[in-house]
Amino acid sequence: MRQSVFIGGNPADRPDLVALMEQVTKGDEQAFGQLYESVAGPAFGVVRAVVRDVAQSEEVTQEVLVEMWRRAADYRSERGSVMNWVLTLAHRRAVDRVRSVAAATEREERVALRDRLPEFDVTEAEVEARQEREDVLRCLEALTVLQRESITLAYYQGLTYREVAERLSTSLGTVKTRMRDGLIRLRDCLGVAA
Known part of the structure; x- marks a missing residue:
């Protein structure tokens, strides 16, 4: 059973994301371009809601879309829609970025604090x-x-x-x-x- 995602407008005008994903799995760059156009906006929305910073959100979204290209063969239609799969990738990557930034900030604060403390002999x-x-x-x-x-x-x-x-x-x-x-x-x- 093929799943299609319709985001507003006429459903007949929307591409079949499962069919596109199958073509991407075979290395079809044109299919990837169409898939990219369909999922990039929603993926950015999910990432932006978690990361907040626009520039970092754009960067994380690009990482997600590259991951979608590389991991297309991992997609299983019986587990959910293509859109849900991509949005799950986006959410996970966004959370990872927030954690990474928080850890880096904490490390920098520890280093700064250590630099301010006098040496103990x-x-x-x-x-x-x-x-x-x-x-x-x-x-x-x-x-x-x-x-x-x-x-x-x-x-x-x-x-x-x-x-x-x-x-x-x-x-x-x-x-x-x-x-x-x-x-x-x-x-x-x-x-x-x-």
Whole structure:
């Protein structure tokens, strides 16, 4: 059963797209020209609705029509009309273009962001961290034993003031005072502004 597509006007004036497709399959360029004239407008409409940009829509439509020429043998009339086949090709190609443009834009934004971010020097960061640790250890050694033990238990082992007092068998008030005095001495030793 042959299918014909009629787009306005007298149906007798419209070409039989299935017959044209059969001729295109055999390499008939004249049949392709007629088929092209029949489907180019609707294909462009579908592409334009998805892509939006006129220039890109024209480019995608050309790609679709070239694909129609190359894949004419893939068309199966039992699956639907020639027009539906071409419009499906057009829609798929248009969606691919939109995704491709979106991915390219995202890549460009990542590159631009990366170019704006300062370079991170891992070696320099490691050297700075090691120097800071050495400075803290040196300054901890300058504290009294009770200050050093209180601060170590609280900041390195995560104990509360009460737990530090229990661990050191000292009153809570004494631990708080020693830690405050010790932290002030650490700050001064490390040269940190108050």
